[in-house]
Amino acid sequence: AQTVTQSQPEMSVQEAETVTLSCTYDTSESDYYLFWYKQPPSRQMILVIRQEAYKQQNATENRFSVNFQKAAKSFSLKISDSQLGDAAMYFCAYRSPYGNQFYFGTGTSLTVIP
Amino acid sequence: EPEVTQTPSHQVTQMGQEVILRCVPISNHLYFYWYRQILGQKVEFLVSFYNNEISEKSEIFDDQFSVERPDGSNFTLKIRSTKLEDSAMYFCASTKEREWGHNEQFFGPGTRLTVL
Numbered sequence: 001a002q003t004v005t006q007s008q009p010e011m012s013v014q015e016a017e018t019v020t021l022s023c024t025y026d027t028s029e030s031d032y033y034l035f036w037y038k039q040p041p042s043r044q045m046i047l048v049i050r051q052e053a054y055k056q057q058n059a060t061e062n063r064f065s066v067n068f069q070k071a072a073k074s075f076s077l078k079i080s081d082s083q084l085g086d087a088a089m090y091f092c093a094y095r096s097p098y099g100n101q102f103y104f105g106t107g108t109s110l111t112v113i114p
Numbered sequence: 115e116p117e118v119t120q121t122p123s124h125q126v127t128q129m130g131q132e133v134i135l136r137c138v139p140i141s142n143h144l145y146f147y148w149y150r151q152i153l154g155q156k157v158e159f160l161v162s163f164y165n166n167e168i169s170e171k172s173e174i175f176d177d178q179f180s181v182e183r184p185d186g187s188n189f190t191l192k193i194r195s196t197k198l199e200d201s202a203m204y205f206c207a208s209t210k211e212r213e214w215g216h217n218e219q220f221f222g223p224g225t226r227l228t229v230l
Contacts, residue, residue: 004156035218037221042223043223044117044118044205044220044221044222044223044224045205045221046221047218050218091157093157099170100145100147100159100162100169100170101147101159101162101170101172102149102157102159102219103159104149104156104157104158105156106154106155106156107157
């Protein structure tokens, strides 16, 4: 089974600074999908960004971008110009093209310091 | 913007009791999921549901669990005889389109189940 590892249980960043959240995964598949979800306190998880493994170009969504290193099986999230509203739990997730389920990491709790 | 909703937000029950967790997926979505997260652990897949039947389930989803779409809007997870280890946050999710890998799943806010 695929596994997803987030080695940083907690991170903090000063407002307006940049922070990178790490995620690694293990798979034998060559094609798959990777996601970062954000879960604000007492709110639902919402999609931040997604990456298709067959695409070499790193995905970007406004202040959010990923560094996808397929050979290293690494999928880090960079948040630029951090804002107070970015404070949340961030989950990295893997999805196979052949199944329904997401495989999640344990999450990284991000604190934004004013 | 449409959201997945879940009720109750927190459920406390005695060991051995039956509980039903309720979810209202986004109205035009066709695929439904349950996940759980034991405190401090990963979010784990339980089951997916399409066209009134289970399409995939994990090892966690044993005979104590069942899912149902009793009407056109609700999607429920039933645990027949709760155990202490069932204490967790339970997330419902839904997807509109076919289960292509790139499609995002829309998650509800979760129900925290506490089994005493």
